[in-house]
Amino acid sequence: MKDKSFKIIKSSGEKADFSLSKLRRSLFSSGADELTVDNILNVVRDELYQGISTKEIYNRAFALLKKSKSIYASKYKLKKAIYELGPTGFPFEKFVGALMTYSGYSVKIGEVLQGKCVSHEVDIVAIKNGEHIVAECKFHSAKTNTCNVKVPLYINSRYQDIIAEKKNTKECPNEGWVVTNTRFTLDAITFGSCVGLYLLSWDYPKDNGLKDRIDRLGLYPVTVSTLITNREKQFLLSRDVVLCRQLLNDSFYLDHLGISETRKTKILSEISMLCNTH
Template sequence: MKTENFQVIKSSGEKVDFSLTKLRSSLYRSGADELTVDNIINVVRDELYQGISTKEIYNRAFALLKNSKPIFASKYKLKKAIYELGPTGFPFENFIGALMEYSGYKVEVGKILQGKCVNHEVDVIAIKLKQHIVAECKFHSEKTTTCNVKVPLYINSRYQDIIAQYKDTPLCPNEGWVVTNTRFTADAIAYGKCSGLYLLSWDFPKDNGLKDRIDRLGLYPITVSTLLTNREKQFLLSREIVLCRQLANDVFYLDHLGISETRKTKILDEVSMLCNIQ
């Protein structure tokens, strides 16, 4: 079946041409082998119709992956799993802090720093060697919400106030970051580059965005699990367990939830495969 003339509807309501290449790429990113990807592509392609939503295509591909091998489905749902860290931004801050900590940084989350003019609550402070990062995390529960130029403008003013207070001292930060789970507008990126702020989003910088870092480091949020229930995920998030790797190190939380030994084994197997734990 030809797919060139099929239009799909994005979550924003925008109509775009269906891209077989994008679907194939996202399936490969899950770790699925070529045969599995080809089989899923063939099924999804045969079920296409004019005006199908990208959500429906995703749900179908996800179900097929889950039936093939759950670990593929877990990785495939990464983007959705980040949104599931909501509805508040606090678990996202913890998630970014955990990513930095497992990358070798000394991390503090939600610390108050004195600026020259006013106090500032900094979402994440991360220090490694000569890097001293203060990062602001902007979590959005809606996929269509982007970070426009007002966000880095505001954050840069806070960053400069902190620098003014700690200038010429060992406590002075030397990198200001803005991190979001969605995307930055072109103006926001332009301002970030001009002002010296480091911007990190789902797919920016190219090949080093959140999705790339998570895949590369094997630091998946617990919300990617296809075996934990929503209630169990929320319980773990409330205990600041945001990474699968953390759960692997704190198994007693599963006991606290009253999870059976058989199911616990399956969950830990899933976690181990996601984190590449031998």
């Protein structure tokens, strides 16, 4: 195929130039080796056409990765897997709570804290080595949704009300967090930085966003699995099994689903490799 510029359609509806290097980076992030990545790039490039959507490119790359090795496909679909924690935000809260638990925090979900003016239901309270965090999780089921400045403005007012009530006590939090599965606008980041809120999104802070933390800790949501059906995933989420690592410890849930021993072995083998456990 001759080198030429292709316009692709992003999920937002915007047009952009196709970036081969960006696709290459995303494929390498799945753990695929160089030969596999090069083979997939060659196939995808040959199938490009003007106006192709990013979703079509992703689906094709995902299918080729899955054909090569299911664990590559599972890692590649991480961002989509986070969206699959919906449609409500509660599994996302549980997932973020689990990330913090495995990072050494003592975590409580859905705590009601009294503020100076009113009481507040807080998504996550996490404590470790002098850190006392109250975190709010903002889950979006659509990729086009972002967290604008209104979100940290609102959460900061709740955080300050709690501090006003708890100051000079050991129950007083010293960190306020806002966590989202999408992205923050520039104004949201600027405001958060100005007032001292910690903002955590898919790719923010740089090199320490949700994706980086998940990959670093091997804490993948059960929704990344390419071997578990959507119905089975919803069953697991309803039982508060949000991490692949949890399923390794509680594999009896697969028995409840009537999964055969052969398929169960394949599922546990896949998620064991994802979690880097042996």
